[in-house]
Amino acid sequence: MLALERVTARYGAVTALRDVSLTVGVGEFVCLIGANGAGKSTTLKAISGLVPAAAGRIRFDGYDIHGLAPQEILKRGIAHCPEGRRVFPYMTVDENLAMGAYVRRDVAGVAADLERVFTHFPILAERRRQPAGTLSGGEQQMLAIGRALMARPRLILFDEPSLGLAPTVVETVFAIIAGIQREGTTVLMVEQNAYVALQLASRAYVMETGRIVLEGPARALADDEHVKRAYLGG
Amino acid sequence: MLGATYSLLGIGLTLVFGLMNVVNFAHGEFYTLGAYATFAALVLGSVNFFLAIPIAIVVGAAAGALCDRVLLRPLRGASIDTVMLVMIGVWIAMQNAELLGWGGVAKNIPTPLPTQPLTAGPVSVAPLRLFVFVVSGLLILGAHLVLAKTKLGRAMRATFQDRETAALMGVSIDRIHTITFAFGAGLAAAAGALLGPVFLLYPSMGDLASLKAFSVVILGGLGNFAGAALGGLVLGIAEELGAGYISSGYRDAVGFIIIVVVLLLRPAGLFARAERVG
Numbered sequence: 001m002l003a004l005e006r007v008t009a010r011y012g013a014v015t016a017l018r019d020v021s022l023t024v025g026v027g028e029f030v031c032l033i034g035a036n037g038a039g040k041s042t043t044l045k046a047i048s049g050l051v052p053a054a055a056g057r058i059r060f061d062g063y064d065i066h067g068l069a070p071q072e073i074l075k076r077g078i079a080h081c082p083e084g085r086r087v088f089p090y091m092t093v094d095e096n097l098a099m100g101a102y103v104r105r106d107v108a109g110v111a112a113d114l115e116r117v118f119t120h121f122p123i124l125a126e127r128r129r130q131p132a133g134t135l136s137g138g139e140q141q142m143l144a145i146g147r148a149l150m151a152r153p154r155l156i157l158f159d160e161p162s163l164g165l166a167p168t169v170v171e172t173v174f175a176i177i178a179g180i181q182r183e184g185t186t187v188l189m190v191e192q193n194a195y196v197a198l199q200l201a202s203r204a205y206v207m208e209t210g211r212i213v214l215e216g217p218a219r220a221l222a223d224d225e226h227v228k229r230a231y232l233g234g
Numbered sequence: 235m236l237g238a239t240y241s242l243l244g245i246g247l248t249l250v251f252g253l254m255n256v257v258n259f260a261h262g263e264f265y266t267l268g269a270y271a272t273f274a275a276l277v278l279g280s281v282n283f284f285l286a287i288p289i290a291i292v293v294g295a296a297a298g299a300l301c302d303r304v305l306l307r308p309l310r311g312a313s314i315d316t317v318m319l320v321m322i323g324v325w326i327a328m329q330n331a332e333l334l335g336w337g338g339v340a341k342n343i344p345t346p347l348p349t350q351p352l353t354a355g356p357v358s359v360a361p362l363r364l365f366v367f368v369v370s371g372l373l374i375l376g377a378h379l380v381l382a383k384t385k386l387g388r389a390m391r392a393t394f395q396d397r398e399t400a401a402l403m404g405v406s407i408d409r410i411h412t413i414t415f416a417f418g419a420g421l422a423a424a425a426g427a428l429l430g431p432v433f434l435l436y437p438s439m440g441d442l443a444s445l446k447a448f449s450v451v452i453l454g455g456l457g458n459f460a461g462a463a464l465g466g467l468v469l470g471i472a473e474e475l476g477a478g479y480i481s482s483g484y485r486d487a488v489g490f491i492i493i494v495v496v497l498l499l500r501p502a503g504l505f506a507r508a509e510r511v512g
Contacts, residue, residue, distance in 0.1 A: 050398060071404035079402075086399040088392050099392050102385070103404035151404070 001026045001186055002047065002078075002155060007056035007066075009046050016042040018210045019056070024155065024188050029181045031189045031197040031218065033231060034207035040190040041083055043207070044157045047188075048080040049073045060155075075103050079153035083160045083190075085144040089133030093124050096132050096143055100150030109152065117146040120176065138169035145176060149185075156180065158189040162196070174200060194231035198222040206231075236363065236432070237470015238370030239425045243443055244450025244462035245377060246421035252457025253394045253414045255314055256306065259321040261422050261447050262440030263328035268294045268423025269430035269439065270336060273343050283346050287369070287427045294423020295416040302415035307408060325444075332437040340434040366428045373424055374463050377417070381459065390414060394457075422447070442486070449493045455503025464505055468492075 002024040009017040017039045024030045032040050045051040047058060049070040058066040065073050074080075079100075087096050097117060101110045118125035121142045127135060132143055141161060148156055158177060162170040170193070178200055181187045191197035198204055198218045206214040206227060214221060221227050243265060250258045271290035275281040281289065301324060309317050347365055351358040381387035392400040393410045401407050425443070433439070450469055454461025469489050476488025496504055 048402060050401060069406065070401045071406055074402070074404045082399055082402060086396055088395045088399070090395055091388070091391060095388055095391075098385075098388060099400070099403045099405075102389065147403075 001028075001061065002188070003057075003059045004043070004047070005057040005059070007043075007046055007053045007058060009042055009051050009053050011042075011051075016051075016210055017046065017053075020046075020207075020210075020212055021056075022205050022212060022215070024186060027181075027184065027186055028203065029178075029187045029189070029201045031191055031201035031204045032207060033191060033194040033197055033204060033227075035230075036192070037209075038207040039210040040207055041159050042210075044080060044159050044188070044190055047073075047157060048078060050080075071103055074151055074153075077154035078157065079148040079151040079155070080157045081144050081148040081159065081161065084163060085137070085140045087132035087135070087140050087143050087147070090131055092129050092131055093135070093143055094128045096147050097124075097150050100147035101152075103151065110150070113150055113152055117149055120149075120179075121146055137165050138172065141165060141169070141173055142176070145173070145180075149180070153185065155186040155188065158187065158191075160190055160192060162191065162193050170196075194227070195222075198227075198232075236366065236429065237467040237473075238367050238374065239429050239466070240446050240450050240469050241374055241463045241466025242370050242421050242425040242428075243447035244454060244466045245374065245459060246418035246425075247447040248451045248454065248457055248459065248462040249421075250415055250418040251451065253390060254306070254411055255317075256415070257314065257318045257321065258415075258418065259318065259444065260301070260324040260328055261418070262442070262444030263325055263332075264294045264298060264419040264422035264440075265426035265429075265443040265447075266332055266435075266437065266440035267297055267328070268426030269343070269435050270332060270341075270426075271423065272427040272430050273341055273435055276343060283344075283431075287424070290427035291420045291424045294426070295420030297423075298419025299412050299416040301419070302412045306411070306415065310408075310411070325440075329437055329440065336435075336437060338437065340436045342434055343431040345431045362431060366432060369428055370425070373421065377421060378459065378463075380417075386413070446489065449489055452493055453496055453504050455505055458503060458505060461503055461505035465503075468504070 004020055004022050006019045006021055007017055008015065008019060020043055032043060034040050042051055046053045049068055053066055057064060060076055060078060065076060088099065097114060104110050123139055124143055124146055132140060135143060161173050161177060165173060174196055177187060189197065198221055201218040204218045204221050205212050247258055247261050250256050268290040271293040272286045275286035275289045276283060305320055305324065309320065345362055347361045351360050352364065381390060389405045390410055392403065393405055393407060397407060450462055450465040453468060454465030472492050473485050473489050477485040
């Protein structure tokens with residue numbers, strides 16, 4: 001479904017990604033783990049078109065999407081749920097969800113998806129007219145996920161969905177993401193909480209200083225000595 | 235009565251600042267452009283007065299869109315000071331182009347409205363001023379509805395709040411910038427088209443308009459739409475009262491004295507809510 005081939009990206013003189021290659025198959029749950037600054041978020045931004053890749057190829061459904069504007073990539077079916085939730089704080093819950101469906105023209109489909117989001121997240125239905133900035137962290141994360149779903153994507157990129165959330169809320173958020181994948185949406189997730197990420201995903205990649213250093217089935221990586229030492233605390 | 239046009243001017247300026255982080259020193263020139271476009275359509279094109287106003291708005295918006303595409307798009311991400319200097323250049327260039335094109339002799343826009351004042355009890359008002367007030371009010375309402383209720387307005391606000399995430403939602407940031415600048419310029423041109431018939435037209439008329447627009451924005455708080463709308467009315471009323479009770483020579487001074495007082499006492503603006511954090 002998605003394939004990155006030797007992608008390199010730079011911020012000015014700093015090289016953030018070096019020769020990153022990864023694939024995500026239809027229906028898969030793939031996670032990308034690694035320390036702060038390893039290039040995980042940049043990888044997602046390169047896929048969604050926010051950071052232009054300096055070299056390499058990014059293919060989605062066999063088509064080269066490298067160099068396309070973010071809205072073109074979104075229209076092809078890739079939604080990006082950014083790090084730190086990034087809801088529009090002065091807009092209401094309803095307006096945030098409407099922004100998620102910004103590129104869609106099918107009014108009936110959008111209305112149906114809105115209902116679906118409210119069924120998944122009843123708390124959002126209760127707060128429809130409330131500015132998103134007044135929601136709790138967990139509620140904002142649910143709104144960010146709901147907003148990404150409103151684009152009716154085939155692939156969702158999640159960037160650190162557990163960041164800054166209370167432990168009980170983290171559990172709920174991961175359960176929601178697992179549910180989205182079970183319903184047929186492909187998931188590529190960046191997560192610092194390697195322990196949980198490796199339990200949820202089927203396959204995983206490990207990034208260090210802009211490169212992919214390890215890849216394999218999530219279970220095998222969870223048993224890997226290097227991964228255990230560096231990311232699982234033992 | 236003329237305060238509503240100050241609101242129009244202030245809203246255009248505050249939108250461009252809030253959304254694009256551009257301090258538009260050429261704002262008053264779009265006002266002048268609107269006034270001259272009305273004059274051109276009316277006197278040279280012999281178009282109806284009521285049709286000349288929308289034409290002027292379109293001309294102003296088109297000039298704004300052009301200015302954004304040609305001058306501002308290459309400067310996206312440049313420092314606010316660089317853009318400010320470019321806008322000062324635009325201001326000087328536009329003003330001198332107007333001087334070149336129209337000459338320095340003041341011009342007058344004739345209107346079909348009666349000059350006999352309308353009286354209701356002790357209050358009397360010139361029909362033209364009433365017309366200016368009503369149309370300004372409708373334009374402010376229209377601008378508000380576009381921002382608050384339409385998909386375009388939502389995209390504009392989203393871009394304002396978080397540019398990168400708005401791009402992720404599929405908003406074309408460049409397009410929103412051009413539309414916003416055109417929107418601001420169109421509102422300034424509308425103010426020019428409306429006030430043109432009240433005063434006289436001359437190439438440097440935009441300078442005072444720019445000053446008023448900045449005053450309104452300072453009164454209302456930077457980037458604050460409702461603040462700019464109310465700020466314009468406050469400034470207009472203060473000037474009228476100042477002119478009436480002190481001396482009409484002090485009309486403009488009263489406005490600026492209020493600005494100084496507001497900046498001393500409430501630097502975030504009269505209608506600012508809590509400071510924005512994060």
